[in-house]
Amino acid sequence: MIRSELVQKLVDENPHLHQRDVEKIVSTIFEEIINTMAEGDRVELRGFGAFSVKKRDPRIGRNPRTGESVAVEEKHVPFFKTGKLLRDRLNGK
Numbered sequence: 001m002i003r004s005e006l007v008q009k010l011v012d013e014n015p016h017l018h019q020r021d022v023e024k025i026v027s028t029i030f031e032e033i034i035n036t037m038a039e040g041d042r043v044e045l046r047g048f049g050a051f052s053v054k055k056r057d058p059r060i061g062r063n064p065r066t067g068e069s070v071a072v073e074e075k076h077v078p079f080f081k082t083g084k085l086l087r088d089r090l091n092g093k
Contacts, residue, residue: 003030037078047085054079 001009003026010022033043037053044050053076061072082090 040076045083047083049080049082049086052079052081053077 007019007022007026010026011017011019014022033051036043037051040053042050042052056075056077058074059072061070062068063070
């Protein structure tokens with residue numbers, strides 16, 4: 001599902017809301033998740049899962065074409081851990 005499909009589904013289920021209002025709500029939710037993670041904090045949506053940021057230490061990698069050693073800098077990557085309700089639903093429970 002992409003963002004526009006999510007917006008359309010919410011509009012279909014809530015006919016009293018205008019599409020532009022639903023688009024603004026969805027965008028605000030995503031922006032808040034992004035901003036919170038950019039600050040290094042965790043976002044937890046009960047039953048769905050938790051978004052967090054993990055730090056990857058600097059390391060020596062290899063260029064796959066040349067085999068040459070390359071220094072890879074420290075970086076922060078997004079991480080998602082599923083909630084129990086989502087995990088159970090995915091596994092047919």
